[in-house]
Amino acid sequence: MKKMYPFTRLATTLACAVLLTCVPAAFAEHGQDTPAVPVKSAEATIKAAVSGNDQFTNHNDSHHFDGFQTGQTPTLTVVACSDSRVHTQLFGMEPDNNIFVIRNIGNQVKTAEGSIDYGVRHLPTKILLILGHSSCGAIKAAMGDYSGETKGIKAELDTLKPVIAAEDKSGDINGRWSKNVERNVDYQVKAAMELYKDKIQANELTVVGAVYDFNDLYGKGRGKLVITNINGETAPNKIMDHPVLKELNRGEIVNHVSSLAPAL
Numbered sequence: 001m002k003k004m005y006p007f008t009r010l011a012t013t014l015a016c017a018v019l020l021t022c023v024p025a026a027f028a029e030h031g032q033d034t035p036a037v038p039v040k041s042a043e044a045t046i047k048a049a050v051s052g053n054d055q056f057t058n059h060n061d062s063h064h065f066d067g068f069q070t071g072q073t074p075t076l077t078v079v080a081c082s083d084s085r086v087h088t089q090l091f092g093m094e095p096d097n098n099i100f101v102i103r104n105i106g107n108q109v110k111t112a113e114g115s116i117d118y119g120v121r122h123l124p125t126k127i128l129l130i131l132g133h134s135s136c137g138a139i140k141a142a143m144g145d146y147s148g149e150t151k152g153i154k155a156e157l158d159t160l161k162p163v164i165a166a167e168d169k170s171g172d173i174n175g176r177w178s179k180n181v182e183r184n185v186d187y188q189v190k191a192a193m194e195l196y197k198d199k200i201q202a203n204e205l206t207v208v209g210a211v212y213d214f215n216d217l218y219g220k221g222r223g224k225l226v227i228t229n230i231n232g233e234t235a236p237n238k239i240m241d242h243p244v245l246k247e248l249n250r251g252e253i254v255n256h257v258s259s260l261a262p263a264l
């Protein structure tokens with residue numbers, strides 16, 4: 001049987017329960033459709049969390065933890081949106097000790113600089129992946145009126161303003177939304193490149209921008225990781241030739257590199 005990651009399922013359950021019950025108004029208006037699955041009660045959610053953890057420890061005996069008792073050695077730093085539909089299982093790799101994850105609404109660099117510094121400069125990982133996703137409620141909210149949100153949410157949406165201000169506003173709302181998701185990835189890659197210019201120039205770090213597309217907006221299939229930016233390069237034909245992709249075969253490259261929007 002294919003190995004599953006109960007802990008990730010547990011996190012998904014918790015995040016879904018929290019987000020679906022506490023989703024802010026602007027996000028509810030713009031970013032969320034009616035949930036397709038029933039929402040668990042608080043009691044059922046904690047039960048699922050504890051039972052899920054038991055499954056996790058049953059599935060992973062004590063030796064699972066041998067390799068990282070005193071330190072971590074991840075090779076990938078990911079800045080992802082907090083959205084409950086986005087999790088590290090999309091990479092298909094064991095996340096424990098392999099993926100250093102920073103999450104916030106809108107997968108932003110500016111609001112998580114210290115955490116990213118830790119991943120890139122202290123661990124240090126060779127890849128920094130900025131991961132946007134289709135149907136991102138933060139981007140949709142930033143495109144509209146979020147003046148009624150909390151101070152904290154407004155502060156984190158304000159930092160997306162340059163992305164929204166720079167769009168040409170052509171096309172329908174859904175098309176603009178999708179393009180802004182990708183443009184935000186480009187914007188965050190640019191911010192990261194400014195922070196880590198020294199490491200990029202020394203060839204110690206590659207900044208990759210990608211969209212996790214569970215809506216099949218890019219025509220690659222639901223759930224695909226679509227690379228849209230490498231070290232600021234956004235033209236798909238040039239991304240395809242980037243040396244960091246040299247271990248991918250042609251089919252993998254074609255299936256995982258694309259673009260919906262020109263860079264800002």
Ligand SMILES: [Zn+2]
Pocket residue numbers: 081082083105106107133135136137138139
């Ligand atoms: Zn999002």
